[in-house]
Amino acid sequence: MPMLADPSTKYVPYCEVPFPPGYVRKWPSKRTTSAPRWLSTDLRDGNQALVNPMSNATKLELFKVLLGIGFKEIEVAYPSASELEYQFVRSLIENNEVPDGVALQVITPARPDLIKKSIAALGGAKHAIVHLYNAVSPVFREVVFRNTKEQTIELTLNAVRLVRELSEAETARSGTRFTLNYCFETFSQTEPEFVVELGNRVLEAWGKASPEDKVIFNLAATVECAPSNHYADQVEYFSTHINQRDSVVLSIHPHNDRGTAVGATELGLLAGGDRVEGCLLGNGERTGNVDLITLALNLYSQGITPHLDFSNLAEVVAVVCRANEMAVPTRYPYAGSLVFSAFAGTHQDAIKKGFDAQEQRWRAVDQSGEGIKSWAMPYIPLDPKDLGYGYDDLIRVSSQSGKAGAAYVVKQRLQLELPRRMQVAFYSVIQARAEQSGKEMSAALIESAFKETYIIGAKPLGRLHLESYRLFPGTPDGRSSPMHEYPDDAATLVGTSDDPAVLTPLHFEGQLSVDGKMRAIRGAGATPVLAIIDALRTSLAIELVAAEYSAHAVGSSGKVCSFVEMHRAGESPSKSGVGSVWGVGISANVATAKCRAVVSAVNTLVGSQALPPAKKMHQRPPTLWNWFKNVPLRAGHTPVSSLAPEGGSRVLKAES
Numbered sequence: 055m056p057m058l059a060d061p062s063t064k065y066v067p068y069c070e071v072p073f074p075p076g077y078v079r080k081w082p083s084k085r086t087t088s089a090p091r092w093l094s095t096d097l098r099d100g101n102q103a104l105v106n107p108m109s110n111a112t113k114l115e116l117f118k119v120l121l122g123i124g125f126k127e128i129e130v131a132y133p134s135a136s137e138l139e140y141q142f143v144r145s146l147i148e149n150n151e152v153p154d155g156v157a158l159q160v161i162t163p164a165r166p167d168l169i170k171k172s173i174a175a176l177g178g179a180k181h182a183i184v185h186l187y188n189a190v191s192p193v194f195r196e197v198v199f200r201n202t203k204e205q206t207i208e209l210t211l212n213a214v215r216l217v218r219e220l221s222e223a224e225t226a227r228s229g230t231r232f233t234l235n236y237c238f239e240t241f242s243q244t245e246p247e248f249v250v251e252l253g254n255r256v257l258e259a260w261g262k263a264s265p266e267d268k269v270i271f272n273l274a275a276t277v278e279c280a281p282s283n284h285y286a287d288q289v290e291y292f293s294t295h296i297n298q299r300d301s302v303v304l305s306i307h308p309h310n311d312r313g314t315a316v317g318a319t320e321l322g323l324l325a326g327g328d329r330v331e332g333c334l335l336g337n338g339e340r341t342g343n344v345d346l347i348t349l350a351l352n353l354y355s356q357g358i359t360p361h362l363d364f365s366n367l368a369e370v371v372a373v374v375c376r377a378n379e380m381a382v383p384t385r386y387p388y389a390g391s392l393v394f395s396a397f398a399g400t401h402q403d404a405i406k407k408g409f410d411a412q413e414q415r416w417r418a419v420d421q422s423g424e425g426i427k428s429w430a431m432p433y434i435p436l437d438p439k440d441l442g443y444g445y446d447d448l449i450r451v452s453s454q455s456g457k458a459g460a461a462y463v464v465k466q467r468l469q470l471e472l473p474r475r476m477q478v479a480f481y482s483v484i485q486a487r488a489e490q491s492g493k494e495m496s497a498a499l500i501e502s503a504f505k506e507t508y509i510i511g512a513k514p515l516g517r518l519h520l521e522s523y524r525l526f527p528g529t530p531d532g533r534s535s536p537m538h539e540y541p542d543d544a545a546t547l548v549g550t551s552d553d554p555a556v557l558t559p560l561h562f563e564g565q566l567s568v569d570g571k572m573r574a575i576r577g578a579g580a581t582p583v584l585a586i587i588d589a590l591r592t593s594l595a596i597e598l599v600a601a602e603y604s605a606h607a608v609g610s611s612g613k614v615c616s617f618v619e620m621h622r623a624g625e626s627p628s629k630s631g632v633g634s635v636w637g638v639g640i641s642a643n644v645a646t647a648k649c650r651a652v653v654s655a656v657n658t659l660v661g662s663q664a665l666p667p668a669k670k671m672h673q674r675p676p677t678l679w680n681w682f683k684n685v686p687l688r689a690g691h692t693p694v695s696s697l698a699p700e701g702g703s704r705v706l707k708a709e710s
């Protein structure tokens with residue numbers, strides 16, 4: 055059957071709440087400033103909707119999780135539904151499973167036999183809440199109960215009187231304190247004036263509501279049939295018309311048929327609701343009850359303590375899913391596996407910038423001792439760490455991602471802060487691989503792509519590999535110059551001492567493996583970078599230019615990472631970096647990091663290009679090399695820099 059061209063021929067919209075003309079609603083201008091009372095009905099409303107209701111062992115496990123989260127009111131059963139349900143309540147009481155300060159709630163329909171059974175189940179509890187319900191809307195009155203309004207009131211009051219009588223007898227017998235929670239089932243579809251009339255009659259029949267011993271009225275949106283503002287109007291109407299308002303608690307019990315149970319609850323609380331009944335992850339009949347996790351964390355992210363602890367949300371989710379044989383959609387608020395992950399490039403860029411800025415802000419707070427370390431993160435409303443998640447999955451890279459995403463992963467995994475132009479270059483590597491595979495580039499894949507691209511690793515990966523080297527001041531014939539230490543490593547960190555003007559000319563000699571064959575290279579320059587470039591130019595017959603250079607310490611590892619952007623002489627790269635390549639070098643020694651970075655870049659530059667054979671002069675160890683090998687180290691003098699492949703040194707102890 056096709057959908058109707060005019061659905062109004064079939065569906066009747068909701069009726070307005072009968073506020074007097076000119077009435078100014080209070081709820082729209084209110085603001086939530088504290089958490090409501092919470093009632094978990096996972097073990098009743100949630101359980102009754104399951105394909106396979108929970109065993110009592112599972113119910114007990116979930117009950118303990120609910121206690122751990124901090125619930126003080128828990129609806130544990132529908133004791134008249136089955137012997138198992140009844141026994142569950144008895145076992146909680148008899149086995150002392152209920153801590154002080156926690157109230158057990160059970161539900162019962164307004165039928166004498168079932169009320170009796172329910173109250174009997176509660177005997178011996180410290181604090182019990184009898185949740186009595188009957189549906190009151192026109193369609194239920196007419197179709198299900200075939201009752202007039204008066205008969206509906208009569209049915210309700212008889213049940214209330216019976217609850218009072220039996221509960222008082224039980225109090226006398228076992229000392230259990232009882233509270234009445236009367237539920238207008240289908241409240242949200244019932245005439246507001248009738249609900250108020252019925253509520254006032256319930257208060258009369260109960261006869262003992264007081265500010266110290268309040269009656270709870272459950273305003274159930276048994277079926278969500280209208281927008282959330284309408285529910286708020288209904289709650290405000292009830293809240294402002296019911297007698298003895300200071301002696302009643304308004305409980306909000308929304309279902310999610312229109313997908314707006316959370317919004318309805320939040321507005322219902324503004325409108326006068328004091329207490330919320332719902333389930334973890336919104337389990338329950340049809341589209342479920344309102345989700346208490348979402349509600350609590352919505353409050354939390356507004357700086358309001360919910361008095362519910364979800365600091366290990368994944369564990370709670372696992373238990374709830376197992377108990378209910380359900381799965382959480384990946385996009386589910388707070389609990390879904392993807393809700394703290396960004397795939398889209400602009401989101402990743404904003405998050406990366408957000409973290410950088412936040413780090414600075416928080417450092418300033420630490421240093422000054424003033425202000426708060428407030429969370430202000432683009433796209434992420436709540437710190438995932440507060441829920442027990444890490445930041446590992448925050449940025450996930452696919453072909454929809456941009457440079458910032460890959461750069462973030464490199465920073466997370468390798469503690470390397472890529473220069474902006476290098477981010478662009480590395481992004482093109484990742485983009486190509488992502489497009490080729492059509493799949494996500496996991497953090498591990500990004501890390502290995504980075505290492506492959508920039509030839510970082512324990513084993514020589516590229517065609518060129520610097521096996522060992524010496525840097526020393528003076529020229530190749532400067533054997534008369536005494537060896538001395540290169541200016542303090544720390545001073546070379548940001549490249550200022552790479553200024554040729556302030557440095558003594560340096561000579562570079564090294565052993566370079568080219569396509570697996572070792573050759574000696576040498577050159578001279580005002581800085582380590584220029585000196586090794588000169589050596590490579592001579593040996594490989596490539597005119598090279600270093601365009602951009604930077605370095606930073608690698609976390610607290612004691613190592614330094616150098617980045618160098620290079621291109622062939624005569625080819626100037628575009629602003630976006632087309633025409634240049636990047637190299638990366640990491641070492642405890644700054645000069646070594648620089649040399650490695652240059653070799654890393656040159657590896658990419660040469661690609662598969664044929665390289666000239668080693669020049670004869672380099673096929674034997676150069677004179678100066680021999681001189682170095684034989685000269686005894688003078689006390690207080692150490693080699694300027696030396697490098698060997700990780701895992702062993704050919705010549706001198708490695709400093710890498």
Ligand SMILES: CC(=O)SCCNC(=O)CCNC(=O)[C@H](O)C(C)(C)COP(=O)(O)OP(=O)(O)OC[C@H]1O[C@@H](n2cnc3c(N)ncnc32)[C@H](O)[C@@H]1OP(=O)(O)O
Pocket residue numbers: 099102132134135136162163164165168187188189198199239276
């Ligand atoms: C919106 C909610 O979540 S309400 C809670 C719903 N939860 C459950 O129903 C789970 C447990 N329920 C059960 O185990 C059973 O339905 C029982 C034990 C309560 C009743 O079982 P039965 O006696 O076999 O009745 P059954 O469920 O078939 O029908 C309900 C009867 O109770 C009446 N009824 C329904 N709700 C109520 C109520 N709140 N108060 C009084 N009578 C009610 C119906 O009109 C119907 O009466 P009828 O037989 O005279 O026509």
Ligand SMILES: CC(C)C(=O)C(=O)O
Pocket residue numbers: 099187237238239240272274275276277307309
């Ligand atoms: C019976 C009540 C409490 C209920 O679960 C509902 O109306 O949804």
Ligand SMILES: [Mg+2]
Pocket residue numbers: 099276307309343
């Ligand atoms: Mg319900």
